[in-house]
Amino acid sequence: MASPTVVGEVDQHDNSTQLPPLVLSTFVKSFEFLSTKDDIQVQLRALLDHDVPPQFPPSIPEAVRTFFSSVASPTEILSSKLVSRVEGTDVIKGGYNFVHILNLDIGQSHPLFPFVLRFPIDPDFISRSQTRTAVGCMLYCQRHTELNIPTPVVYAYNCTYGSEFIAMEYLDGDTLSHVWLDIPEEDRQNVINQIVEIMRSMRTKANFRVIGGISPDGSACPLVDGMDGGVGMGLVESFGLYDTGPYESVREYVQAVFDRQFHYLDQILHKSTLLAHEAKFKEEMMSCLRVSTPEEIFERVKSKRDGFRAHPYDCEHPFVLRHGDLHGRNVIVSHSSPRCILGIIDWDFGGSHVLPFADDYFE
Template sequence: MEGIGNNREIFEYTSGRWIYNEPRRLAERHLAFDIEELKNVATKAVNRSPSDVNSFSKLAEGGFNRVFDISMKDGSCVLARLPYPSTLPRRLAVASEVATLEFVRAHGIPAPRVLGYSVDDNNVGSEYILMEKLPGKSLGDVWYDLPDKSRLKILLQIVELETKLFKADLPASGSIYHSRDLSPDIPRVDIPGSEDGLCIGPYAALRWWVGERGNLDIDRGPHEDPRLVLQAPAEKELAWIRAYGRPRYPFDRAYRETFDYKRQDPEEHIESLQEYIRLAPHLVPICSKLSLPVLRHPDLNPNNIFVSEDLTITGLIDWQHSLVLPTFLAAGIPKIFQNYNDEASMSFTPPRLAENIESMPEDERDIALEQFRRRHVHFFYLGFTQKLNESHWRAIEQETGLLKRRIYDDAGSPWEGLNLPLQNDIANVSQNWSKVATASADGTPPACPIVLDEQEVQRRASLDDSLRETDSEMERINGMLGVASDGWTPNETFESAKERARFIKEEGLAAVADDPWLKEMSDKHWPFDDCDEDE
């Protein structure tokens, strides 16, 4: 293997910096591997010789993978995608993405063609996927500057592609694999009509494997019964907390003031998970079509959408951690297109620009234009879905669909010292039980298995309001600093972001100088300082 010191640019993360806990983020992304062997397997995949390689360069790197461009002397190239050692689940993440790419391509979705792959690190020193380079450019380069008609062209194509996936026949929930990549002891359900041994196997989403969860002897799917789909993530978290849980602070340090800087008890979350499991069987829709398994792209943001010069979609990339879920759980507007916190969007009201938009002060005009853009995208994604994708629309228009998806997500989220989201979901479900629960044969819902008094419901709602206010404030501060929610910032703004963070801390501590205890706690739990993420 080539020396690490000579290949720092190749083996290390260099696309940005973190203003706190940077050593940990960099260690997670450090990957030393055999460059020459990677070139060998890449050229072999396209019937070339290693001597045909003209250049080897890092093309991109993200939170889970690094991509290299291996260009040939004739101008062709192979892309090599290598997961970081911290990317989970090992083997299965690569195996599932390879099979998922084959599945979506077979159903008319433009996606990279896989040229070769390895689910182990025996030869190159890392798992890898070799794939063709898609034509076009990332939509992320232009998305926020597009005129209205161009956005509509993109949205229409996205909904058309999603419609193809919603029509695909899948037998169970889980993730897609080639049977050959699963050991004999791993459960699987064959996909009907697959010519290359595709099947549904265990869930490949990170939440099933993060921390010590990969060590647990639990049911990770596949599941043909939607009731098991609903219950399994909570059972997973119960098993983890019982084996490894201990009191800890909420991971998001900005939340800790809401809880008086006290460690949260995992026993509270155990109670909520058990309550959720009692509620879960009643969340399955009575209409069986809403429980049909469907595959969706796990992160359909503009950076994962490639387009030509005329804005025709040429490919969707990054299918890692993809899931097949019942339609009522898979449904919803992709995060980048949704505007759920806006009343006008939630009422499906056609968006209109303010009549006085041109005479507004520049800062007000920018806010109004961004509000219109978000409403415009949300509205027309729904409109195209209503017209073209009946099964998705039927799931989206369910009155309590959002609540069901939220409680399912919160019940399966890895516990990191925050009990409130699931507690508040349970309160909302119990308050809306007649709308949420599947009715019995005589048309009446069963009695809700969880009963909360009004005072407890209000307590949870009040705490939830506090966390929402914190989210808004942190979004504002992150914007001022120019950092992402995890403290990431481009290389060129790192020093200025660190300096602004230092200044904000001085101001913040000065504001509570009259309260020694609060100042001490604010200093100890300051969200932009290095910290122990496991305390």
């Protein structure tokens, strides 16, 4: 049986919350590989939440607090004599991060303290807002208990380029995708019901003033959008040629989508700034395009961008909480029946977004 899919049953507003026909709707889908990553820091323009939670929850031992207060990078954590790998675990290499399951030795009077350490595989490949947003979304869910969205407790983090990491709670469970085919039908339905309630909560119980990521302090940061984008997009974004958010309206967001596609293609086709990425770019384009040439794609992007600038439009929908990468590998469930969701992980692409662009399916 295939992995579970929940479509269209999140809330009763699904049929009435579609955006009006976007001039870029089919275009964005066709050229999704060109979406960029937001990897430069901008001045904060709006607050999503004014609560600033303590960095360490009060329930953890003082020795744990002391240790995490003394480290500022993943290298310091991994090289500490107090830290060891949990027996039987290997380093997990995800799409963007390494994940280690570790034990912290806090003295003979305490058992080993398990925790998860994740940090970027390549800090130049991820958005500068990616770690910040992952931490911020988890803290937001923990501050707002009315959402009833379980996330790992964050013990420590660093969002500084080159030293980024998150040290967080180890959830002793299974990834949903790993056990889905082996659990009874009753447990499957129970888990689906829990996922539906989480998605309903994100859509109906959280409201924001801007489209953007969420920083650990609750303020808005650039939206991490389309991280599976073209090679060299992060470099183009660092040139400051277009708005990386947060966005106060759907119009601003749509304009930014056009702008980042335009400037990326312009830089790689017409400028000399991305020569180091040219071969990889051609490889990506050949795998994605069957009829059009890169130059023809650029002209279509330019035409759509100019058309939107000449006749911009907006639409009125609430800005709600989204995860951005909601699937079975990012859901941790309990080992035994009844299977309960212990935590939703990997909020790197989360934040606030216009309702029709929020999470609307699960796989």
